[in-house]
Amino acid sequence: xxxxxxxxxxxxxxxxxxxxxxxxxxxxxxxxxxxxxxxxxxxxxxxxxxxxxxxxxxxxxxxxxxxxxxxxxxxxxxxxxxxxxxxxxxxxxxxxxxxxxxxxxxxxxxxxxxxxxxxxxxxxxxxxxxxxxxxxxxxxxxxxxxxxxx
Amino acid sequence: xxxxxxxxxxxxxxxxxxxxxxxxxxxxxxxxxxxxxxxxxxxxxxxxxxxxxxxxxxxxxxxxxxxxxxxxxxxxxxxxxxxxxxxxxxxxxxxxxxxxxxxxxxxxxxxxxxxxxxxxxxxxxxxxxxxxxxxxxxxxxxxxxxxxxxxxxxxxxxxxxxxxxxxxxxxxxxxxxxxxxxxxxxxxxxxxxxxxxxxxxxxxxxxxxxxxxxxxxxxxxxxxxxxxxxxxxxxxxxxxxxxxxxxxxxxxxxxxxxxxxxxxxxxxxxxxxxxxxxxxxxxxxxxxxxxxxxxxxxxxxxxxxxxxxxxxxxxxxxxxxxxxxxxxxxxxxxxxxxxxxxxxxxxxxxxxxxxxxxxxxxxxxxxxxxxxxxxxxxxxxxxxxxxxxxxxxxxxxxxxxxxxxxxxxxxxxxxxxxxxxxxxxxxxxxxxxxxxxxxxxxxxxxxxxxxxxxxxxxxxxxxxxxxxxxxxxxxxxxxxxxxxxxxxxxxxxxxxxxxx
Numbered sequence: 001x002x003x004x005x006x007x008x009x010x011x012x013x014x015x016x017x018x019x020x021x022x023x024x025x026x027x028x029x030x031x032x033x034x035x036x037x038x039x040x041x042x043x044x045x046x047x048x049x050x051x052x053x054x055x056x057x058x059x060x061x062x063x064x065x066x067x068x069x070x071x072x073x074x075x076x077x078x079x080x081x082x083x084x085x086x087x088x089x090x091x092x093x094x095x096x097x098x099x100x101x102x103x104x105x106x107x108x109x110x111x112x113x114x115x116x117x118x119x120x121x122x123x124x125x126x127x128x129x130x131x132x133x134x135x136x137x138x139x140x141x142x143x144x145x146x147x148x149x150x
Numbered sequence: 151x152x153x154x155x156x157x158x159x160x161x162x163x164x165x166x167x168x169x170x171x172x173x174x175x176x177x178x179x180x181x182x183x184x185x186x187x188x189x190x191x192x193x194x195x196x197x198x199x200x201x202x203x204x205x206x207x208x209x210x211x212x213x214x215x216x217x218x219x220x221x222x223x224x225x226x227x228x229x230x231x232x233x234x235x236x237x238x239x240x241x242x243x244x245x246x247x248x249x250x251x252x253x254x255x256x257x258x259x260x261x262x263x264x265x266x267x268x269x270x271x272x273x274x275x276x277x278x279x280x281x282x283x284x285x286x287x288x289x290x291x292x293x294x295x296x297x298x299x300x301x302x303x304x305x306x307x308x309x310x311x312x313x314x315x316x317x318x319x320x321x322x323x324x325x326x327x328x329x330x331x332x333x334x335x336x337x338x339x340x341x342x343x344x345x346x347x348x349x350x351x352x353x354x355x356x357x358x359x360x361x362x363x364x365x366x367x368x369x370x371x372x373x374x375x376x377x378x379x380x381x382x383x384x385x386x387x388x389x390x391x392x393x394x395x396x397x398x399x400x401x402x403x404x405x406x407x408x409x410x411x412x413x414x415x416x417x418x419x420x421x422x423x424x425x426x427x428x429x430x431x432x433x434x435x436x437x438x439x440x441x442x443x444x445x446x447x448x449x450x451x452x453x454x455x456x457x458x459x460x461x462x463x464x465x466x467x468x469x470x471x472x473x474x475x476x477x478x479x480x481x482x483x484x485x486x487x488x489x490x491x492x493x494x495x496x497x498x499x500x501x502x503x504x505x506x507x508x509x510x511x512x513x514x515x516x517x518x519x520x521x522x523x524x525x526x527x528x529x530x531x532x533x534x535x536x537x538x539x540x541x542x543x544x545x546x547x548x549x550x551x552x553x554x555x556x557x558x559x560x561x562x563x564x565x566x567x568x569x570x571x572x573x574x575x576x577x578x579x580x581x582x583x584x585x586x587x588x589x590x591x592x593x594x595x596x597x598x599x600x601x602x603x604x605x606x607x608x609x610x611x612x613x614x615x616x617x618x619x620x621x622x623x624x625x626x627x628x629x630x631x632x633x634x635x636x637x638x639x640x641x642x643x644x645x646x647x648x649x650x
Contacts, residue, residue, distance in 0.1 A: 035321050066337075081287075091306050102307050
């Protein structure tokens with residue numbers, strides 16, 4: 001097993017994960033590609049020592065052909081997947097002008113509810129402050145309580 | 151007979167190609183899909199009979215030995231899953247054809263649907279870990295396309311989450327497979343048990359957990375379920391129905407194989423906790439929802455918990471109960487989603503606050519809903535009761551009182567949310583909400599709602615299958631016990647697969 005390949009696999013996984021954490025689907029596609037290559041290399045490394053010839057005649061002293069078959073399959077699948085993801089990103093772009101992965105429905109509902117709650121409390125607070133200001137100019141104690149409540 | 155093992159996978163796959171060529175002639179496409187799935191169903195039944203009487207059916211693709219090539223191994227469990235999944239796929243196809251006569255359908259629906267069927271069949275019948283990965287990819291790819299078939303905003307949003315999550319699942323699975331191969335030198339599920347047993351315990355645990363994470367994401371167990379209630383409801387009803395019935399169950403099937411064959415009886419405590427949390431979180435999530443599809447989607451998660459519970463208990467009795475529960479769950483869950491499809495067809499919505507008094511418009515539809523709904527909640531004498539009884543008995547025998555209590559509580563909560571659907575959809579004032587009436591026009595104006603005949607036939611057929619499972623619970627449970635005995639002590643199957 002070569003150290004260089006192992007380090008490369010680590011780097012591919014790290015950069016791939018970093019890209020997948022973004023909101024933009026295009027970056028996620030890039031991340032999927034990087035991680036996919038990392039996995040393919042991992043399969044190759046899993047096969048056998050590097051530098052041996054591919055299987056010719058005798059079985060001894062040659063590389064194991066099975067991981068190479070696996071990698072070929074994985075590459076084809078990864079290709080199809082990335083093509084589909086790109087199509088999805090394009091569709092998302094034609095629909096609303098960006099390709100960001102949106103929040104799910106529940107998260108959006110909670111965010112909406114929170115925003116509404118903040119808006120109502122702020123309105124109430126503003127009304128309260130106006131009432132205080134109009135009723136009694138310069139009432140620092142009331143202001144302090146307001147800040148404290150916040 | 152042995153060479154027939156790949157046919158439930160091959161027939162739909164070849165038909166998919168033919169259906170794609172015939173994309174201009176919808177009638178031909180429909181005929182091809184129905185014939186393909188009916189033939190696959192016939193093959194699956196033949197394989198089940200053969201596997202039950204003569205032991206596992208093994209086919210080595212290309213004549214390679216099991217350690218190098220891919221072998222198809224169909225034991226009783228695999229054959230039962232093949233039969234019930236193909237039956238469900240066929241029923242949903244008929245439903246989709248009925249719905250398609252009312253709405254426009256894409257010319258690629260039938261080919262992709264057949265590819266999905268091929269992927270599901272391949273996942274159930276393969277005896278090779280890498281081929282299992284490929285089967286997952288086949289069915290996932292098809293499911294991506296089906297989920298985003300209309301390409302509207304909700305579907306693209308849901309599809310993105312679904313695709314990205316499943317991509318991560320594929321990566322984890324592929325890494326696990328690569329590491330398994332690196333440490334054992336084989337991917338044949340017949341050779342792996344012996345080779346994995348020789349490994350260092352730490353390495354073994356690592357490989358096991360990687361596989362469980364990958365399959366757990368697929369099966370939507372806690373804490374890996376969050377993508378499911380978000381993505382499934384956005385597709386069209388028949389597509390959601392088939393996803394709900396089959397896709398997560400493929401993951402459960404893979405977990406059963408992992409726990410009984412590859413890593414026999416390891417980490418069952420972890421799985422017990424996962425099972426309990428999956429049941430509770432799923433059912434609580436369902437109670438918070440106000441849309442039929444979303445409620446049912448959360449119940450998928452909750453029911454998966456019961457299956458994982460059975461798997462974690464281990465032993466022939468618990469595994470038999472799990473298989474029975476799995477077999478019952480597929481048609482019941484699917485028929486509930488099909489009923490939701492009929493509700494949507496009639497009213498244009500599946501939101502609880504907009505639906506009311508459907509009982510007055512169609513008592514027939516109410517009956518179609520109430521049978522699988524009560525079965526899902528586990529009310530005797532329906533099939534869900536038999537399944538849950540088996541699991542709870544196995545749990546009591548194993549002395550897991552807390553989990554049994556959790557399971558029974560979740561069952562009650564399931565009943566609560568089924569009653570919630572019943573109250574707001576079927577009871578109440580029959581006058582349709584003006585918004586609903588405007589959105590569907592003629593259908594709402596007609597007091598006696600009518601659906602295309604294929605839709606009704608398919609739903610009735612699935613509900614009838616659910617009832618048949620309850621009626622034939624005795625013989626079926628016997629079959630499940632034989633299947634469980636076979637997979638709990640897989641020695642004979644392994645010898646048949648490896649022997650020339």
